[in-house]
Amino acid sequence: MNSQHTTEFNIRPQFKHKFRSAEARPLIEKVVNDALAARDHSDLAKTIADKCKEALKDLKKDARYKFMVQVTVGQNNGQGFRSASRHFWDEDTDDVVHFSAVTDQKFVLVVAYAIYMY
Numbered sequence: 001m002n003s004q005h006t007t008e009f010n011i012r013p014q015f016k017h018k019f020r021s022a023e024a025r026p027l028i029e030k031v032v033n034d035a036l037a038a039r040d041h042s043d044l045a046k047t048i049a050d051k052c053k054e055a056l057k058d059l060k061k062d063a064r065y066k067f068m069v070q071v072t073v074g075q076n077n078g079q080g081f082r083s084a085s086r087h088f089w090d091e092d093t094d095d096v097v098h099f100s101a102v103t104d105q106k107f108v109l110v111v112a113y114a115i116y117m118y
Contacts, residue, residue, distance in 0.1 A: 090116065
């Protein structure tokens with residue numbers, strides 16, 4: 001008996017399992033707004049980063065997606081703030097989400113990366 005074994009290796013997620021920043025942005029916005037509304041602001045950046053990462057995982061996208069969340073929290077004294085980044089990645093599968101919020105006392109910048117691991 002001659003049996004053939006074929007191995008299939010997908011280097012792209014199925015269309016319905018691709019990460020979309022438009023789906024993730026409202027989740028990140030809710031996490032940030034809830035965290036800013038809470039009275040306890042100790043370890044605010046870590047709390048926001050952890051909750052954003054969990055919210056991104058809850059989207060149930062392809063299991064090969066890895067998420068990195070960077071959160072910057074600062075005191076709002078009317079100063080300017082600039083942030084930039086450059087990436088070398090696959091534009092078809094990888095994506096980034098930006099969200100910023102400003103209150104009278106603080107500013108928060110969240111940058112979340114979704115990287116598809118081949």
